[in-house]
Amino acid sequence: MIEPDAAAAWRSAAVEATSDGDAIELVELFFFAYRDFVGDADRLLEKYGFGRAHHRVIHFVNRRPGLTIAALLDILRITKQSLNRVLKQLLEAGFVEARAGVVDRRQRLLYLTPQGAKLARDLAALQSARFLKVMDELPPAARGAASEFLFAMIDSDERERVRAHLACAKSAGGAP
Amino acid sequence: MIEPDAAAAWRSAAVEATSDGDAIELVELFFFAYRDFVGDADRLLEKYGFGRAHHRVIHFVNRRPGLTIAALLDILRITKQSLNRVLKQLLEAGFVEARAGVVDRRQRLLYLTPQGAKLARDLAALQSARFLKVMDELPPAARGAASEFLFAMIDSDERERVRAHLACAKSAGGAP
DNA sequence: TATTTACGTCAACTATATTGACATAAATCT
């Protein structure tokens, strides 16, 4: 076999150097990959009458219980008015709850209710499943490269913040 | 040095197997990476009064000159009414032109005008630049893995179509 | 006490998508 499959062909072509044409292909692959990636969750959210905006709130509150409004706005990069609309819906529907901050009572610390936690688990399971399947399909040597690649795609002046977010979420999610 | 950087640490952790927790990290990295990736183009489009929807049309018409409306709808997965709004703007602003199909005169074959082609080049340059920089930062062995990873992230029943699209665009873009 | 901070809210607007109905011209089937 001269060309086992197209993915392998791209790979071998890109090992030495990456041309401008290859980069455009990556642009398109990224577009299609993200489209399908969010599609999984969209179908589940529809059953609850929620959209992607609700998903993002549920996701990040799940990852960092006790998140403040300001911190969430900083992650999502939207205005408080825009967040407030979806957050209000999630609060009223009983998926998220807000407790007054203990150190600073102006802050509203966000937590998922059991119902919200279940939806978060279901959504995470869908999206994790895609990644786990992908990692299974990929040769072992390429697996770590995926996260390195995604991390490198983030604005360099944002990486430290993302790294801190991941580390914080890891400790928050891990210990009881 | 025990831990040169966080990306390498994730890599070594993921080489053997990918856990559920790792997958959630990938979900977040994908979110942040896509957010920053589209941000580049957004800032340029703003100067023209265009949005992401216009970008997608310009991108795919540039990649496949002579694309029909139906083919574009199939790629973008939106309704004709939604496409029509942005397409009309692009036609009126002189970035895209439509010629009647030669074999089937009902079809409107889409092409970029010189002005549209310039914007397409500028947008592509921005997004390619990010990928080229990323590929430069990544160890050579990880470069091909990026496209393999993105391709694997696409719905399996869609991959053939995407592969065909890339092959077609490659030949269309290459020859004069 | 004065000011700043964290957050909520009302209002108007934009961009992008949807569904549904209907129109037209060209291709194709019978």
Place this chain on the structure above:
DNA sequence: AGATTTATGTCAATATAGTTGACGTAAATA
């Protein structure tokens, strides 16, 4: 040739997710 299907355009109403700007309130802080 007439009937039907196909490719596309268009009008209208609606939904979601975002924006800017202005104003309010309670709590922390200078």
